Amino acid sequence: MVKKSYGLVLIMLLFVALFTNRSAAQDMPEKKLKKGRLIGVAATQAIGIGVTMYELSDIWYKDYPRTAFHFKSDMKVWHQVDKTGHAYTAYTLAGPMADMYSWAGLGRKSSAIYGTLCSYLFMTSIEVLDGQSEEWGFSYGDMLANTAGAALFLGQELGWEEQRVQLKFSYHNINYEPYYKANTDRLFGTSLTERMLKDYNAQTYWLSVSVHSFGVDWWPKWLNVAVGHGGEQMYGAYYNSWKDENGKYYDANHIPRLRQWYISPDINFAAINTGSGFVNALLDRLTIKLPAPTLEYRSNGKLKFHAIYF
16 A cells, blocks of 8 residues: 655655756766765655654554564555555655755766665565554565566666656546445545545556657657556455445445556656756656546446546
8 A cells, every 4th residue: 555655755856856956867977976965865865764654653553453564465456556556656756866866976877776775665664564564564566566666767767867768647536426435535535635645546657658768759859658557446455345334334346346548648847948947856756647638448348538637
């Protein structure tokens, strides 16, 4: 399960925007290493990860019994949308963390390695907390997804020194019917922030590909092609059945749980020069898929065109 780790992402993005720019992200000789900055970056990331872990341990897990460390196999839950979310978070964190090391004077590849390791450490720490909670458990599937997201970032930095394929996220709000509402409120929360983090029916994760970067010179640099993955009509991790707080049983297993695949145009924010170092730094690491015309294919064999899909 992807938990409240996005606060750390926002902190890192703000730091990057304030103190770095696109030129800082280019390969920088090691001889320009600024030890004071490096210590500050390492301390900032350590404190950020530590505070986030404390918050999760004290707030997120406090309502669930603690147990001895244990493992859990959950590859079949939520049509793997949650796993894609783990990959996305690991990928999204690695970028700004790497940029912070670049600002401290490390070369691009060294920065990418350290940034990826810090992202991976953070995601692994969450799994360790899961492993001590009766509700969850240390998930092999989550760790596999974390590894994939971190590797996607690091592999491209080491091989191409650019992110030709980005993991992105989009969200569309769902108003559930009364029969499902009490259950979905319990599962996904009621606030916008909770729904964005927990509602796997409303999340879509994308691989956004820079066609121009793969040698198609006539293709606009700012225009990407994105392939998305999502799920629909999921009212429980495994099944569409549940019990309310009074023990009443609800059965909606007649409602098919659907997988969704999408293809859509996308914007390559890193190819846009606004003239502002602050804005450019934010755009470089922005992993949000903007609404656009989209073709959807569902696992029930149906095609659907969206004039605008969020």
